[in-house]
Amino acid sequence: MNQAMLDPTSAADATAHGRAAPAAPALAPVAIDHVAYPSYDATLTHRFYVDVMGFTLAGAQTGMSRLWGKPYLLVSYQIEPGQALAFFNCDGLAPEPHPDTPATQIHHVALRVRDLEALERWKARLTAHEVPFAAERHGDGEHLYLLDPNEIMLELCMQTPESAAGQSQGALDTLQRWVDGVR
Structure with a gap:
């Protein structure tokens, strides 16, 4: 197994861990x-x-x-x-055949909703339109998963400390443990 040591001195990682970031040219913020x-x-x-x-x-x-x-x-x-x-x-x-594998299910768009009440309204709307969905709990939040007519996976979720958009604390350590083979 080829293991790598992740560089904890990158600007973003250093800032997240309370260290001074190395000097780098300023980048304009981007958004999707x-x-x-x-x-x-x-x-x-x-x-x-x-x-x-x-x-x-x-x-x-x-x-x-x-x-x-x-x-x-x-x-x-x-x-x-x-x-x-x-x-x-x-x-x-x-369309290519859509096998039911984790690799194909990983490709998705996650759309954030405001709160649990909004997620419940989405459940009712999807049910009314007869759109099948699956609900899963991840950490503190519930997530809904559904396919559009093009077999694109959509996720409806609330941002929580565990969501992909909100968990910088300890992220480098978690990533390093995975790279090191600790599952």
């Missing part, structure tokens, strides 16, 4: 603008994201892709101002 996926049926995708998820159609454009050598349709749905899920359609685009 959009996440893009293939769409195999523009109508089903549109109905799902507008009717079921309640997103707003943010834009649509067509063009010729030099990369693919084909015409494409790009449709985006606003999650909130400045954040969107985007879907590409093009001729010859077909």
Whole structure:
């Protein structure tokens, strides 16, 4: 097994561990603008994201892709101002078989809800639209998992200390134990 020692002197890790960060050029903060996926049926995708998820159609454009050598349709749905899920359609685009394995289930988009009451409203909405979902508890929070018409896994969750967006304390040590083979 090839083991590596992680560098605890990176600026972000040093700051998280209360040490002075090494001098580095300042970077402008970034945020997610959009996440893009293939769409195999523009109508089903549109109905799902507008009717079921309640997103707003943010834009649509067509063009010729030099990369693919084909015409494409790009449709985006606003999650909130400045954040969107985007879907590409093009001729010859077909879904790959979706095996039920952890590797395929890891690829997902997690959408944060405000609180437990909002999560309960999502359960009712998904049930009303007959969209199957699974509920799991991770740490302090419940998470809902569902597939869109393109077999993209969506997660609805609240931010908790254990969620991926909120657990810097002890993260480097946890990562190092994994790299060292401690499971």
